[in-house]
Amino acid sequence: MNILVLNCGSSSLKYQLINMDDESVIAKGLVERIGIEGSNLVHKPTGKDKYAIETPIKDHNVAVKLVLDALVDKEHGVIESTDAIAAVGHRVLHAGEAYKESCLVTEDVKKVVRECFDLGPLHNPANLIGIEAAEAAMPGKPNVAVWDTAFGGTMEPKAYLYAIPREYYEKYHIRRYGFHGTSHMFVSGETIKFANLDKDTAKVIVCHLGNGASISASIGGKCVDTSMGLTPLEGLIMGTRSGDLDPAIIEYLCNHENLSVSEVLNILNKKSGIYGLSNGLSSDFRDLNAAMSEGDEIATQTLEAYAYRVAKYIGSYVAAMNGVDAITFTAGVGENAVWLRPMVCKYLGYLGIKLDEAASEKAVGVPGIISTPDSKVKLCVIPTNEELAIARDTLALVK
Numbered sequence: 372m373n374i375l376v377l378n379c380g381s382s383s384l385k386y387q388l389i390n391m392d393d394e395s396v397i398a399k400g401l402v403e404r405i406g407i408e409g410s411n412l413v414h415k416p417t418g419k420d421k422y423a424i425e426t427p428i429k430d431h432n433v434a435v436k437l438v439l440d441a442l443v444d445k446e447h448g449v450i451e452s453t454d455a456i457a458a459v460g461h462r463v464l465h466a467g468e469a470y471k472e473s474c475l476v477t478e479d480v481k482k483v484v485r486e487c488f489d490l491g492p493l494h495n496p497a498n499l500i501g502i503e504a505a506e507a508a509m510p511g512k513p514n515v516a517v518w519d520t521a522f523g524g525t526m527e528p529k530a531y532l533y534a535i536p537r538e539y540y541e542k543y544h545i546r547r548y549g550f551h552g553t554s555h556m557f558v559s560g561e562t563i564k565f566a567n568l569d570k571d572t573a574k575v576i577v578c579h580l581g582n583g584a585s586i587s588a589s590i591g592g593k594c595v596d597t598s599m600g601l602t603p604l605e606g607l608i609m610g611t612r613s614g615d616l617d618p619a620i621i622e623y624l625c626n627h628e629n630l631s632v633s634e635v636l637n638i639l640n641k642k643s644g645i646y647g648l649s650n651g652l653s654s655d656f657r658d659l660n661a662a663m664s665e666g667d668e669i670a671t672q673t674l675e676a677y678a679y680r681v682a683k684y685i686g687s688y689v690a691a692m693n694g695v696d697a698i699t700f701t702a703g704v705g706e707n708a709v710w711l712r713p714m715v716c717k718y719l720g721y722l723g724i725k726l727d728e729a730a731s732e733k734a735v736g737v738p739g740i741i742s743t744p745d746s747k748v749k750l751c752v753i754p755t756n757e758e759l760a761i762a763r764d765t766l767a768l769v770k
């Protein structure tokens with residue numbers, strides 16, 4: 372049974388067609404610059420040559436149509452017709468408090484996606500267009516919404532409430548939701564299997580360190596706490612996002628730099644993080660590491676601040692769970708940046724954690740246990756796979 376996974380961003384569409392019999396990827400690809408000049412599709416069918424075209428793609432409807440055409444194409448295609456697609460799984464950013472699990476798309480689901488536009492202004496509108504485009508292109512085919520906020524749905528009020536007047540929670544549902552939920556759910560579950568932990572009681576901390584970054588604490592695969600909040604701005608230092616800060620900074624900058632609140636928020640989202648802290652050197656961790664290796668003090672300080680924040684969150688999550696069995700690194704930086712791991716682990720000696728540097732060198736983009744056999748807590752690297760997680764949830768709902 373084949374499942375098509377669609378992940379619509381504001382101007383992009385990532386897709387994978389997965390054969391669920393063996394969970395192999397039959398084809399995957401990316402449409403970029405939707406609605407802007409230079410729109411293009413890169414289609415990678417497994418076992419065949421990559422196929423790329425540049426053509427005007429005015430909206431996500433056209434993009435979905437193009438993807439389906441590529442999948443059934445005589446030359447670059449991988450299936451005879453769209454009949455070979457059993458269902459479509461959609462990554463949807465925000466469900467507010469309405470849905471805490473993946474679900475079949477209904478009119479109510481679409482209403483919720485729409486109601487959450489202001490909580491996920493870049494993603495929810497694109498996600499809805501993706502769903503409607505799939506419905507239009509393949510009438511009657513089941514569509515499933517897999518929410519990025521679902522994993523955080525098991526947090527207790529003590530973890531998700533902000534200490535602001537309660538009426539704002541009651542009126543506007545202002546609370547912490549958490550994001551990267553599909554990744555945290557997948558990686559915490561895989562950690563339990565890979566490290567051979569008890570599936571009901573395992574205490575796991577997942578560090579999803581990519582361009583965006585977040586960290587979660589879960590017990591038996593259920594989220595106890597996670598670092599992103601009402602929006603993805605809270606928590607760790609990220610590529611271009613500040614993460615936690617004193618909210619009074621916003622008013623201060625408005626007054627002293629003559630900026631509007633939206634302009635300051637734009638700076639906090641797009642010009643901060645390691646990019647801002649390194650004076651605009653780069654938002655790419657490879658560049659910062661190269662500069663640090665050459666003795667650049669600002670790059671070194673930036674990466675020290677980044678690792679310190681990760682370690683502080685780990686410490687607070689160990690407290691939240693009263694212990695930890697495994698800590699896992701995942702996503703672009705977590706899976707690949709071997710040099711970052713000792714920078715974080717040097718703060719964790721009090722937990723009896725010992726990094727095995729030789730094992731860590733080998734665990735690049737592949738799963739691995741990177742702690743020594745006598746470490747009190749297992750350190751793991753598990754590559755994230757949000758598409759597979761979406762496909763598994765979709766299959767479970769349409770079976």
Ligand code: ADP
Binds near residue numbers: 581657
């Ligand atoms: P996202 O999905 O949030 O765009 P990814 O999880 O793909 O992010 O991670 C992208 C980031 O991973 C890039 O910003 C890059 O800095 C980092 N990255 C990728 N490869 C490496 C590497 N070998 N060493 C360090 N960082 C890396």
